[in-house]
Amino acid sequence: MPNPDDLLQRSVDLACSNVAAGGGPFGAVIADGAGRIVAEGCNDVTRCNDPTAHAEVTAIRQACQARSDYRLDGLLLYSSCEPCPMCMAAACWARLDGVVYASTRQQAAAAGFDDARLWQALETGTLSLEMPIRHVALPRAGEAFDRWLASPGRKPY
Numbered sequence: 001m002p003n004p005d006d007l008l009q010r011s012v013d014l015a016c017s018n019v020a021a022g023g024g025p026f027g028a029v030i031a032d033g034a035g036r037i038v039a040e041g042c043n044d045v046t047r048c049n050d051p052t053a054h055a056e057v058t059a060i061r062q063a064c065q066a067r068s069d070y071r072l073d074g075l076l077l078y079s080s081c082e083p084c085p086m087c088m089a090a091a092c093w094a095r096l097d098g099v100v101y102a103s104t105r106q107q108a109a110a111a112g113f114d115d116a117r118l119w120q121a122l123e124t125g126t127l128s129l130e131m132p133i134r135h136v137a138l139p140r141a142g143e144a145f146d147r148w149l150a151s152p153g154r155k156p157y
Contacts, residue, residue: 004100007031007078010040012102015055015080018042025111028055029078030063030096038075039063055079056087060094071095081108084115085122 007029014027024043031037041058045051056079063072072094077083081103083091091099109116120126148154 004035004076004078007035007037007076008080008100008102010037011055011078011080014040014042018055023047024055025080025113026055027080028059030059030072030075031078032075033097038066052086054084054087056083057090060090060096064094073097076100081105085118 011027011029014029015025016027018027019025021042024045026043028041029037030039039059039062041055041060041062043055044053044058047053056077059077060072063075064070073096075096077091077096077099079087079099079101082101082105083099084105088099105115105119108114
């Protein structure tokens with residue numbers, strides 16, 4: 001059975017390999033309680049022109065495919081760096097049992113990856129960021145939710 005530190009080191013090794021391959025310096029591993037790796041991911045943001053292609057999200061997508069399920073209960077995420085707010089949210093939505101990370105967000109910021117404004121917005125509840133966000137109340141805005149509730153084949157989140 002792999003040591004949890006070995007799984008975390010694997011995420012760091014993936015990050016280093018990804019830099020050599022032209023990707024971002026982030027890697028992630030998702031493993032079960034016995035230490036078996038279910039999925040791995042690397043940061044492909046610039047390679048794929050996808051701002052959501054963070055290592056953690058990529059690994060979560062692969063683990064969900066491997067499990068044929070959108071829930072990842074019983075699994076842990078090992079990340080080469082403290083996940084950003086988007087990746088933390090994805091880990092929560094996936095119902096992972098936990099997150100273990102190596103480098104800190106401060107180390108990432110020193111390398112030019114600064115998500116401090118996102119963390120601050122979450123911590124202070126001021127999610128205005130640097131773009132306008134507004135709510136428009138349409139008369140039929142809730143129709144999709146009504147249809148969802150009435151759908152006999154819905155899968156609860």
